[in-house]
Amino acid sequence: MTDTYEGIPQRDATTRAIVTRIPGGVVTPGDLETIARTARKFRVPLVKLTSGQRFLLAGIAHDEVPDVIRELGTLAQPDTAPCVKFVQACPGTEVCRFGVQDSLALARAADGQFRHQNFPAKIKIGISGCLRCCGESHIRDIGIVGTKQGWTVLFGGNGGTKPRFGDEIATGLTSAEALDCTQRLAEYYRKFAKSHERTARFVERVGIGKIREDVVAMMPYVGV
Secondary structure, eight states, X not given: OOTTOOOEEOTTSSOEEEEOOOGGGOOOHHHXXXXXXXXXXXXXXXXXXXXXXXXXXXXXXXXXXHHHHHXXXXXXXXXXXXXXXXXXXXXXXXXXXXXXXXXXXXXXXXXXXXXXXXXXXXXXXXXXXXXXXXXXGGGSSEXXXXXXXXXXXXXXXXXXXXXXXXXXXXXXXXXXXXXXHHHHHHHHHHHHSOTTOOHHHHHXXXXXXXXXXXXXXXXXXXXX
């Protein structure tokens, strides 16, 4: 994080926006108080929850962006390169009666694993604690879905202008295996994807069969 970050340009071409970093969408009362205090102090006209379970503070004066970032502290960590934009998660077994796997714990672990890694294009991760898939795992670059048998990892999903369901890579994984699987997929993507090529388009170009052949074969916990 540096003071040279200028925020996200807005429609009016004069103001900026800042998006908070909230792994798994979990906030504390203190986090909410910090966001509210900052919004009041800098007269932020719009505070909105995003689809990625983050807070968007929009309408910030350009010259106040560094001060807003400092006020938000650890909640504001601007992206410096194409990276994991967010790790989205449902409540999982923490509170949900349908959860069969701990999606929040896995989301925290995934955020810690990927937070400083760069990629050819942005990556979004969705983690769901059951097959109801409230973490939108099927349409994320990397999706992880909990079942009674363990985690299922999906790759190449997208919810944009050309939607795509992610392809199943492996199933019945432990949390450690799921994280290892996602890391291997991410490294393969980083090595062979074109600049600005999202995972969905990468899978369509390379072929999911080729990816499974090159990546899954190297996973000792997956029977092939």
